[in-house]
Amino acid sequence: MKPKKLFILLFSISFLTVGCFEDLDDNPVSTTDLNDFVWKGLNAYYVYKDDVPNLANNRFNDSEYDTFINSFSSPEACFESLLYQRQTIDRFSWITDNYIELQQQLNGTTYNNGMEFGLVRFSSTSSEVFGYIRYVLPNTDAESKGLQRGMIFHAIDGVSINVSNYINLLSPNNYTINLATYNDNGTPETDDDSIDPINQSVNLSKAPYTENPIFISEVLQVANQNVGYLMYNGFTRDFDTQLNDNFNYFKSQNIQNLVLDLRYNSGGSVNTAILLSSMITGQFTGQVFNTNQWNSEIQAQLDPSDLINNFTDNDDGSTLNSLNLGKVYILTSLSTASASELVINCLNPYINVVQIGTTTTGKYQASITLYDSPDFSSSDVNPIHTYAMQPLVLKTLNSVGNTDYIDGLEPDFTAKENYGNLGVLGNPEETLLAIALQHILENGRISLPPYSSQEIVGDSKDFTLTKNRMYVD
Incomplete structure (x- = not known):
């Protein structure tokens, strides 16, 4: 070709x-x-x-x-x-x-009840699972039913959750969550923790929903410093203009530090990853952001310049609002994947990336949608079926060649969320944000909470087609 x-x-x-x-x-x-x-x-x-x-x-x-x-x-x-x-x-x-549902989800629209959750088991030897609510989307059934971050559920429709059944239990459009409380038994260790059911349940229904990935954007006043905090939950092209507007606000507030919260961000558009990284920096316009590596047949047909993505100062002619930072704090978890990892990996050679949380998913490949058409594009598609594929088509390398991080990107400071006391997102006392702010205030000296053996086994993005997807637009 x-x-x-x-x-x-x-x-x-x-x-x-x-x-x-x-x-x-x-x-x-x-x-x-x-x-x-x-x-x-x-x-x-x-x-x-x-x-x-x-x-x-x-x-x-x-x-x-x-x-x-x-x-x-x-x-x-x-x-x-x-x-x-x-x-x-x-x-x-x-x-x-x-593929019609796929295209909707790539544009940010899913069938959703608004409850974004994680699924946890106490150890790798345990099959029992509990769910915790990470955040609740506005104007959804979950919000109308009063669900909030930090709530715990132990069963669906009265059936206890385990590693074998959670996909089937949480897939239907309608289900009831059975609530519980998290009992730490008064100790900082997790070995003696338990989930105690309570006599309370909530019925939830899914509906089409377009999520704004910019969940929180605010400026924190910390010891006479302006610290930008951005919880960004998906690299969705339709919201790039709003993302740029948020950086304009950060710029107007003269922030000295930025905490980028990607702990729940499972990826999305490569182009948006380039834009976000260029907004964080700005001093590297025209320099190599990443290099793409295709299969040998395609690679041989491309000009070397076609394999390179560069930092940019505009989005289709619209000027980017860049902060020119030399350091960024990025919060991560096992749910941090693909385009989120691309940002971390490709910023690392240029600025100080302080990663806080847990190791990421480990996805360094990108995909495109292939349709049943003469050239696999969306033109002249076979009209008698709606099959499409999203195969991995390229690997991404940063400017110094780092790729193949199959085991994920490890944090500089390891910490997990406290499922018994999640805290309020964006609040300076919330576990992961507090570590970043302490690092800023104490010039790198921090204290970490006890490390938990509890293990994430899944999350609400498992029920979408686009989880952990890094795609070429």
């Missing part, structure tokens, strides 16, 4: 409406045709193509190819068979039978 054609594909993805697909049942697509789409799309774009023998251009003659394609009972089975080291290297490629 010629470079020009490749980049036309990368930047021409557009939203498609439901109206074209009203007669799908009248013209069902064959499994063979879907499997053919899967193989050809991965053969063209998959970043690990060179490592999968069955994706080699010369792997099959015509009859062997037909046999291979017809050996799978579903496109999902065909897709999974062609992925490279699914449990370790490629944990993130996926396929959907409803």
